[in-house]
Amino acid sequence: MDLISDVHEPEIKRLKSENECDERSGKEEQNSDIQESVTNTPDTKEISLERAQEREEDNERMVEGDNENSGIIDSDDEYKFPPDVDASDMLDEVEYNGYFPTVTDRYLTPYYKLNVQSPGDDICIRIHSNRICMLSLAPSHIILQGDKDITKVNFKVSDKLDRSLNKVSGKGKHGAQPLQTNSNICSISCSDGQTYMIKCCMIGKLVEVNEMLLENPRLLRNLPHKGGYLAIILPNLRLLENLRQSLLTHEQYIELIQEREKTATHA
Structure with a gap:
C-alpha cells in the first residue's frame, strides 16, 4: 500500500x-x-x-x-395670400334659363294618355329609370280646369276592394294588388257634385297610394313631388316598352293640347 x-x-x-x-x-x-x-x-x-x-x-x-x-x-411679411379672383365671369359659361328642374323632372320621364273614358279625362304616367311608374292627373284633366274644388279622394273602389289597404313586401312586391289597364285606382269628388273614376291605364302591381289625399284632397292640384300624385305602380316589365309606345311623349302631348285649345276657341 x-x-x-x-x-x-x-x-x-x-x-x-x-x-x-x-x-x-x-x-x-x-x-x-x-x-x-x-x-x-x-x-x-x-x-x-x-x-x-x-x-x-x-x-x-x-x-x-x-x-x-x-x-x-x-411671419406675415414673408407669406402673402393670393389676391381674390372675381368668379362672376364663370357664370356666363353656365346655361341657365331661370328654371331649376324639380326632383320629378330630373328622375321621371312623363308620358300621357288623353280622353281615357271621356273628353278631358287625361292621365299622366311618369316612368322612373328603375321602371317604377307614378300615376297622376295630367295638367289638362278636366278636374284641374277652372275653379273646381276637390272635396274627396276615395281609394275604396268597390264594396270589397280598398286600394288604401294594399300591403306589399320584398323586391317582388308580394301581396300587392294586381292591376289591369281598366282597373279603377280611386274616385275623385268635386264641389260641383261631379265624381270622376280614375283608371290605372297599365298592367302591373300596386305599390302604394297617396294616403295624404285622404286628409287633404286639394293636394292633387300640386306637383307630384309636393303630394299631387295618386299612386305608385310597378308595371309588367315585359310590357313596359309596349306601354311607352302606346302613350304620348311630353312634346306630343303639348301639341295635342294646343290643338284642343284652338278647336275649343273656334267653337
Whole structure:
C-alpha cells in the first residue's frame, strides 16, 4: 500500500485547481488587453470621432430646418395670400334659363294618355329609370280646369276592394294588388257634385297610394313631388316598352293640347 500517495492526494488536487484558476485569469487578462489595444488604435478613434461629428451636423440641420419652417408659418411679411379672383365671369359659361328642374323632372320621364273614358279625362304616367311608374292627373284633366274644388279622394273602389289597404313586401312586391289597364285606382269628388273614376291605364302591381289625399284632397292640384300624385305602380316589365309606345311623349302631348285649345276657341 502506497501511504505517501494517499496522504498527499488532497494537496495535489488543490494545487491543480489553483493552477487552472491562474490559467483562466491569465487568459481573461490577455483578452481584455487585446480588446483595449484594438479599441485604442488610432483608426478606431478616428472612426468614432467622425461618427460623433456626423451626428452633431445632422442635429444642427434638423434644428435649422425647424427654424426656417417656423419662420415661414409665423411671419406675415414673408407669406402673402393670393389676391381674390372675381368668379362672376364663370357664370356666363353656365346655361341657365331661370328654371331649376324639380326632383320629378330630373328622375321621371312623363308620358300621357288623353280622353281615357271621356273628353278631358287625361292621365299622366311618369316612368322612373328603375321602371317604377307614378300615376297622376295630367295638367289638362278636366278636374284641374277652372275653379273646381276637390272635396274627396276615395281609394275604396268597390264594396270589397280598398286600394288604401294594399300591403306589399320584398323586391317582388308580394301581396300587392294586381292591376289591369281598366282597373279603377280611386274616385275623385268635386264641389260641383261631379265624381270622376280614375283608371290605372297599365298592367302591373300596386305599390302604394297617396294616403295624404285622404286628409287633404286639394293636394292633387300640386306637383307630384309636393303630394299631387295618386299612386305608385310597378308595371309588367315585359310590357313596359309596349306601354311607352302606346302613350304620348311630353312634346306630343303639348301639341295635342294646343290643338284642343284652338278647336275649343273656334267653337
